[in-house]
Every structure is written in C-alpha cells, then in structure tokens.
Amino acid sequence: MKLEVTHQTVYRYDHPIRNIVQSLRLTPSVFEGQKTHDWKIDVSDGIKGPGFRDGAGDWIEGWTIRGPATEVVIAISGKVETRDTAGVLRGYREVINPLAYLRDTAATTPDEALREAAGSVTEHRDALDLSHQLSAQVADRIAYMPGVTETATTAADALKLGQGVCQDHAHVLITLARLRGLPARYVSGYLHSTADGQSHDAAHAWAEIHVEGLGWVGFDAANRCCPDERYVRLGSGLDASDAAPIRGVAAGQGAEELDVAVRVEEVEKFQSQSQSQT
Incomplete structure (x- = not known):
C-alpha cells in the first residue's frame, strides 16, 4: 500500500516563550514492512540540530526555537510504501535487549485487577497464542470511547473505567x-483506516510483544488485529x-x-528516492 501522510502540530502560548528545545521521533521506522519516500520535517523558526538512531532503533532529531515565540508549528509530510508482515517487525535494527521491556512504569504499574486479567488466560499453545489471547482480553474489557481518558490515565485506571482510546488499550496490553x-512496549505511528474501512483521523498507537523465535510482534487491541499495510510505525x-513523537522543554x-x-x-503510485538513515 502507498500512503501519503501529513501531520501538523501547533503549540500556542499566551505569553512569549524565550527558548524551546525539542526532540522529535517523527521519522518512520526502517524495516521490511515499510519504505519511506520524500519525508520532510519542518519546525517554524526552528534550527535543526544533529540526528541519531537510538538503541531502540528510532531516528531522533533535535530542534531549537529561539524566541520570543507565541506559536510553534511542526509540519510533517511524506509518503510511505507499506506491506503486511503479519505484525512481525522483520529486518529492524536495534541493540536494546528485549528483557529491558519487562520494566514497569507509572503508566503500566499493575494492580490486582490487572493481575487477575493477566492470569485469566489459563490455556494457550505458546507465547504467540498467549499474546493473541491477552490482546483479545483487552479488546473485550475496554470499549473504544474517545474523550473519557486523558494523557495521564494509567493502565489500572483504564481497566477500571472499561473505556478508553488506543493509548489505553496499548498500556493495558503491555x-x-x-x-x-x-517483554512488551508501546508503539506510536499512523493508521490509514480502521478494520471496518472507516478513516482514522489521528495519530495511532499499539503494543509490541516480544515472542521467542519471532521477535517483536505488533498487537492493536483497539482494532482487534495485528498491524498490517495500513499502519506506519514511527517509534517505541x-x-x-x-515513545512520544514530540518531547521538549x-x-x-x-x-x-x-x-x-x-x-x-x-495514493495509487509515487516515484521518488527512498530515504534511509544510518
């Protein structure tokens, strides 16, 4: 599938800001499932710093905005050629040991209800089957409902509420x-459409679980599927x-x-020099 992405983020301040430093994780991942063409990142009045690939395999760019500034616009545009790899992250380069992703965070600290949900899957063939069943558990227990949770909502909060968005589904599954x-991690990216064909008008998120013998496998509990050619992966x-695409001070x-x-x-077709970072 050939996808064209446009993504604009606008920050507005009621008082001028003296200086802003941002770290952008907004370049599509390099792996067998996607190839990037003509990808551009622009920050209004921004000075681009050096870029690097971190241990998780994500491409990071640093930007500085020297004020006074009352508005900052981050504009991303480009094209990505994708193909279905059944959710498996093939050909992806990273150096972090998967066991590092067993560590809990404030957003993913388990409570008794989460422990009960995790233990409710008692029969499974292998780790892959277990992962699929856990993803189904999340989809069954949390209805997709925008506007009822917020950025700070934890996995425990979302499970108790029984409603949430893709961020909540990912946190609970992780x-x-x-x-x-x-080992499990959070993935940020884009989604062309939902499973029923409806357009998806926001950035998306899902989880990846490390399965012995396969590596990282994506699970989108919000849409009851594994990432396919409709998905564009940014970072984790x-x-x-x-995993935030934009972080700054x-x-x-x-x-x-x-x-x-x-x-x-x-889009039907496009021709361009593909982009790759080393």
Whole structure:
C-alpha cells in the first residue's frame, strides 16, 4: 500500500516563550514492512540540530526555537510504501535487549485487577497464542470511547473505567504481557483506516510483544488485529510518554494550547528516492 501522510502540530502560548528545545521521533521506522519516500520535517523558526538512531532503533532529531515565540508549528509530510508482515517487525535494527521491556512504569504499574486479567488466560499453545489471547482480553474489557481518558490515565485506571482510546488499550496490553513474563512496549505511528474501512483521523498507537523465535510482534487491541499495510510505525518506548513523537522543554511561563491534525491517504503510485538513515 502507498500512503501519503501529513501531520501538523501547533503549540500556542499566551505569553512569549524565550527558548524551546525539542526532540522529535517523527521519522518512520526502517524495516521490511515499510519504505519511506520524500519525508520532510519542518519546525517554524526552528534550527535543526544533529540526528541519531537510538538503541531502540528510532531516528531522533533535535530542534531549537529561539524566541520570543507565541506559536510553534511542526509540519510533517511524506509518503510511505507499506506491506503486511503479519505484525512481525522483520529486518529492524536495534541493540536494546528485549528483557529491558519487562520494566514497569507509572503508566503500566499493575494492580490486582490487572493481575487477575493477566492470569485469566489459563490455556494457550505458546507465547504467540498467549499474546493473541491477552490482546483479545483487552479488546473485550475496554470499549473504544474517545474523550473519557486523558494523557495521564494509567493502565489500572483504564481497566477500571472499561473505556478508553488506543493509548489505553496499548498500556493495558503491555501490562498484561509483562505480568506473564513477555517483554512488551508501546508503539506510536499512523493508521490509514480502521478494520471496518472507516478513516482514522489521528495519530495511532499499539503494543509490541516480544515472542521467542519471532521477535517483536505488533498487537492493536483497539482494532482487534495485528498491524498490517495500513499502519506506519514511527517509534517505541516503555509507555506513551517514553515513545512520544514530540518531547521538549520550553523556557518561559504561560499556558500552552495544542492543536493536532493528521491525515493519512492512500495514493495509487509515487516515484521518488527512498530515504534511509544510518
């Protein structure tokens, strides 16, 4: 599938900000399931710093904005050629040991209800089957409902509420997998459409579970599937905060307002030099 992505994030401040330093994890991953073409990242009035590939295999760019600034616009555009790898992250280069992803964070610390949910799967053929069943558990227990949770909502909170968005599904699945001894991590990216064909107008998130013999396998409990050609993978981390596509520090005082617009469209064909970072 050939996908064209446009993603704009606008930060507005009610008082001018003196200086802003940002770390952007907004370049698609390099693996067998996707190839990137014409990918561009632009930060209004920004100075681009050096880029590097971190231990998790993600490409990170540093940007600095020297104020005073009352608005910062981060604009991403490009094309990605994708193919279905049945959720398996093949040909991906990273150096972090998967066992590092057994560590809990504030967002994924288990409570008794999460422990009960993890232990409710008593019969499974192997680790892959267990992972699928845990993902199904999450889908059954948490209804997709925008607006009822927030950025700080934890896995325990989401399970208790029984509602949430893709971030909540991913956090709960990560917690259940870790409780069963399976390394798991949070993945940020884009989704062209949901399983029923409806367009998806926001950045997306899912979980990856490390399965012995296969490596990292993606599970999108929110859509009851594994990532396929409709998905564009950006980066990963222990939880949503750790995997955030945009992280930064602003010097100054004042309230911040955020607007995000994402569009992912299928295109018939495109020709360009593919992008690769080393």
